[in-house]
Amino acid sequence: MRERGRTRRLFGLGARTGGAFLRSRFGGEADWRALGEALFDGLSELKGPAMKLAQIVAQWDDLLPPDLAEELARLQRQAEPMPWEGIRRTLEEQYGDLERHFREVETRPFASASMGQVHRAVTHAGETLVLKVQYPGLAEILEGDLAQLRRIMRLGRWLKVPQVRLDALFEELAASLRGELDYHAEANALARYRQRYAHLEGLLIPAPLPELSGPRVLAMRYVAGTPLRELEQADDATCQRVAATLADWLTEELFTHGELHADPHAGNFAVTADGRLVIYDLGAVIPVPEVHLRAMMQLLDATLAGDPMAMDDALRRLGGRQGQGAPLALYRESAEAVAPLFEPGPQDFSDVRVHRRLRDLTPKVWAAMDRLQPPADVLLLSRTLNGHYWNLVRLGARLDMHARTRPLLEWARR
Template identity: 85%
Template sequence: MRERGRTRRLLGLGARTGGALMRTRMGGQADWRALGEALFEGLSELKGPAMKLAQIMSQWDDLLPPDLAEELSRLQRQAEPMPWEGIRRTLVEEYGDLDEVFYDIEQRPFASASMGQVHRATTLDGETLVLKVQYPGLADVLESDLAQVRRLMRLGRWLKVPQARLDALFEELSVSLRGELDYHAEAEALARYRRRYAHLDSLVIPEPLPEFSGPRVLAMRYEPGTPLRELEAGDDDLRQRVAKTLADWVTEELFTHGELHADPHAGNFAVNDRGQLVIYDLGAVIPVPEARLRAMLQLLEATLAKDPMAMDEAVLKLGGRQGQGAPLALYRESAEAVEPLFQPGEQDFGDVRVHRRLRELSPKVWAAMDRLQPPADTLLLSRTLNGHYWNLVRLGARLDMQARTRPLLAWARG
């Protein structure tokens, strides 16, 4: 009965979305703000795959109507928490008598996400930790939810999103959600990242606590911090130090270790009172093969050279071109749009000229998507890097990208 109820609600949200899209196709006006509010409320309560999809879509602010994207972006930072009673049942199933393990568990979550929420707790020894608790019953309905989400995603064709891109997005979503249910793998990732980046004094990775963890609860040492999004109007020197740490870390992830933290929304990053960047939630870590990195840098080098033929060759090598490829003029315009970020010296990631050019260019990119069909691994990598880019934008980063990319380009040619 519960599964059928979820299905009916998902279908209801899909019907409302479809109605709004139909009105726009018929030349009418859709109330995207009202639709966004309805989706926020419904998906916040249902959690799971549909909420995760909406979070992913909201990161592509050039894909959705602005009012809809703004409402869905709330799912990144203020999703409605699950009532304590359901979370408590899961904790009791994991620990037994909670009073024999914890002095206190805060009923109000520290953070809420699509697959679980985080509660601060105090052990009997007085240690403060956080418990990432999987939403009860989610594993049982995951595959059914994914089937309904696949149906909902067909509506994307009304936004002129190519089927190949929708299929790739669905595969990304499926792999990501199944992986996020594996708390043992996330604990291993936390331990691996702590060892790997111990030399970076400006970076903090929470310590997993196996003695308090289980299949549906991941315990970590509490690492407080100010969320990244709250730093946007803060001290400039602090923001620049954090931006440099973030850029250095992502570069080392990719080019030294061949991995990437693949859930880059701003809620997974904070800054503590010592000015260190705190990285939460390693439930999604993806491998990035060296061949993929070299192909990406080949595309970057061709882009910086404003060589459309070389850009097309690089896109083909990445596996993202079909048929005759995109118009050469589109390649030229793309190169001109990103050029300001790679001028000599420090460049401002908050430069609105870059954002404006990219937004103006996006309809042309979508129009060429029948010839530009990125495979699933390229789509996931692109979305992840895009998310890290926007975190640098939020910080108002000023970075010398030409100096940073020069040795990487030399490596790719070697």
């Protein structure tokens, strides 16, 4: 009965969301604030994969109506925690008698997210840890939610997106969400990333504790920090150091190791008192094949050259735009919007003029979706890079992207 009730609620939220977007798509009015409030209330209670997908969508700051984006962003920082009784049962399944392992476990979560929540604990030796606890029954919930997601994604046909691309996008999202249930994989990713990026002095990744971890509980050493979303009061020098660290790490991740942290919402990052960037969550790490990197850099190269025909050719090589009728005017407008970020010298990511041009471009991109047909197998990569871009915006980053990308563009030309 509970499963049927969850399915009905998800279907209702999906239908309401789809209806609002379709009304907007065809010239009608939609109350985005009311929709956002309904989604926040419903998904915050339901949690699980549906809430995770809403958090993913909330990162598309340039895509969503502002009122809707603001409400969905609350899911990244204000989600209602699950009652302690259910979390305690999961901890007892892992540890047995909690008092044998811990002097104290805080019943109020340190953080509450879509797939689990985090509780501070203190060992008998006095060390403070965090326990990331997966919500009970999540594996079963996941498959039911994915079935509803597949139904909701059929609305994409209203945008003339072929079913084969919608299916490919669904499989990519499903694989990513299933991977987040594997806490052993996340523990391995934490250990791998700590070793791999130890030379980046401005980066800090919590140490996993395998002896206290299991399939549904991940134990890590506690690292205190100010969440990225709450960094508005930090001094500019700190923000610039953190932004440079974030950009250096992402570049090395992609072009040296062929991987990418694929959950860039601001709640997964913090800044320590001494100005180091903390990465709390490595539950979603995706491989990035060199062929995709090379094709994306070739697309950027053509964009910066302002060459719409070369942009169209690069998009085809990336796997998109298989049909006829390339929107050359849209390519030109896209190039004009993106190019200022890559001019020589430090560019200000907080420049509202750049954001305005990108935001104004979004409805035109959606209107041309049937001609652009972006490749489904790089949509997660594109969404992730977009999320990291908005983290740089929040930091007010001033980065010389011209100097940073020049060697990468030369590599892609070879």
